[in-house]
Amino acid sequence: MSAPVRQALFGDLLDFTADPGWAAPADALPAVRWRPDHWLLIEDGRIVAAQPQAPGDDWQRHDHAGRLILPGFIDTHVHSPQLDVIASYGTELLDWLERYTFPAERRYADPAVAHAGAQTFLDALLAHGTTSAVVFPTVHAVSADALLAGAHARGMRLIAGKVLMDRHCPDGLRDDVASADADSRTLIERWHGTGRLSYAMTVRFAPTSTPEQLAMAGRWMAEVPGLYMQTHVAENRTEVAWVAQLFPEARSYLDVYHRAGLLNGRAVLAHGIWLDDTDRALLADTGAQIAHSPSSNLFLGSGLFGWQALEAAGAHVSMASDVGGGTSLSMQRTLADAYKIQALQGVRLTAFKALHAATRGGAEALGLAHEIGSFDAGCSADLCVWDWSHGAVARHRDALAQDLHERLFAWLVLGDERNLRATWVAGQPRHQRD
Template sequence: MTLPASPGTPGRLVLRGDLLDFTADPGFAAPHEAPGVRWRTDHRVLIDAGRIVAVQPADQALPTGWEGAPEQDHRGRLLMPGFIDTHVHCPQLDVIASFGTELLDWLNTYTFPAERRYADPEVSRIGAERFLNALWAHGTTSAVVFPTVHKVSADALFERAHAHDMRLITGKVLMDRHAPEGLLDDVEQAERDCLDLIARWHGNGRQAYAVTVRFAPTSTPEQLVMAGELCRSQPGVYMQTHVAENRSEVQWVSELFPDARSYLDVYDRDGLIGPRSVLAHGIWLDARDHAVLRERGAQIAHCPSSNLFLGSGLFDWAQAQREGLHVSLASDVGGGTSLSMLRNMADAYKIQAMQGTRLSAWKALHAATLGSAEALGLADEIGQIEPGRMADFAIWNWSHGDVAHHRDSLARGSHGSLHERVFAWMTLGDERNLAATLVAGQTVFQSASVM
């Protein structure tokens, strides 16, 4: 169940359990050789005013003044930083698991009709509440989110996230062509809406604005120029969009922008590619595009579940790593079939296996925690269990159901390794394993089984 936020500033809280986080990128090394894995059994995490203030072994006495602080005892459970979903669509919960089309048909058949409803402020408010509750119920505590073209849809997300002190990055979608009536803006009004939202929300608590270009085909060249100017003139804003997801889409972009060298170049020439740029998919990019991403410090949000479901292609994560690209992990709901980052990790493993690479649990989990935080420039706030970071946690049961219980008992036996156990949890687990989620030290989701 999802719990309401407690009023006022959260006080002191102690969490106890087995801590797993990362201090460096494990890369694609063999699990037993992977660097940066930090495993701390039976530790306490001390939280005050929404931040972690100390981490210590459970057999160590609490600091003076902490005696009697409320404690959540999760011994035997896995405590991790909350997951960071770097690409997900709020309104597309309405069309998740829709049958039978590739990307462009899927947008026209399912997505655009659903998004038109978000012009209604009440639909946007209810949708934002449902969406954020669903993120928390899947162990995700921070996200980079697409709302709709309607300003009110971004407002609703910001308001709901701000009320819970959640790290959220979003912004009104820019889309002034090749979409149905009711989903189109124009350059001047879109710019005014963006500036108003930036003034109201960017840097307000844990909220950050993203200049949000739907994808190149739905913006005129004039709108792309305006978006680039926003990125340059508004300090600290992010930019999010889609790139090279599907071969038909890539072909369409080449027809719409015949003077651009590539799909990525459409964005780059207008100043949209930089260290705060989050580009979803990036499957059909060439070596020169990769070099641009590396030089600009931009990231690809890998969306494995969505790529498989829509038949878009197989992203070569290992090659991207060799070429020095930042890669984070994302659900891309509703093209993706689950908000569970664990399910998306399992799909990512399959995609890499089909290309001859074995994705370790360490690499996958790092990409959804510290790796995403670093790519977003937020590693001093989220992604680790470390003093000074925000107390954003997901607390997990190791198994759910008889088969997983049996597999876990074998993995933790005398011949098992920690990676074997974590990999089995990652592969077999989903939101049913989640015991609780905390955002800024406040419980926003708690399973009925731990109440």
């Protein structure tokens, strides 16, 4: 039997033991696990301990003194093919889909395009500090296959599935119930539970699926243990009105998915801006989560997300870049935009609360806190090493910080992927900057 692979990383370790909530920074500290100048011990890809003293000579040591070490970020809603249309000008949601997104996604019917796009996207996630994600490919089975294969090769914790769209979409992006059912069966058998992958029934959004297709997705959710569901809900007021016309029998947009059997603790619904109290209670009752996509909501002018109201109702909230409606895969930029959205509503989002949502909070919402999102013993060693500052302005600001929260908030607001030194996945370095 070969000897265990033992790695030790030295630096400033930060993760969370609980949700810091909406308390002031000083009052949130009991949920913050801050261990400066510590060694994080990793054996065979999993975290075994953290300690101030150096381990023995049988550990391979990596000295990152003076740098911040965080769990890898978890992006709970992102579109892999939409790197092609990131930073596209001038439209709201529905026009944006027609003008930019659908033409880009049609190209992914080509296996070569699907493979190259998946490689670029996955490497970009790692280069921005994201080690786990819930991802939309395209309607083409080859797109999902390439994405899941690429994630498996990198050892990543990925949740994804072929997009379902059998109406209200262009030629080249439309499937039907029978073909979608057959493709789902093949992809589930190939990838669900393989390595660190999970399959997700991926409903684009209610308008692009017939009731029959939604029911088909619901049957898969009922039959396959551990299957996820991802979709969009209540992002834009025009979209909400369209759903009401298409599904007059449903009480609300969210209720469309509930009637199809698609809401449970593994349901991830992006946006959730235009929800009411009954919707929020339904999310809490079913365990479904809202993947908050602040950069996208600002960029497309969709609206301001009511984070506190959702959590007050008992619903889960996680963090998402949503690229390409969003403007960056950087979770720091995403969280900085989340701060602005809450500030516009008179709420102050602390760096502690924001980072919890993008690490342990996201893991808990996905039912994966035993595996990702923290430095708990037994978790996969998915982590990132960050410089506290990059550039003269950030270095100046960092030097003046008076406490941990002030320093962390400045890092979050002023930082991005240029601060990233290294990304590790399951104890293996997958991205490094000289």
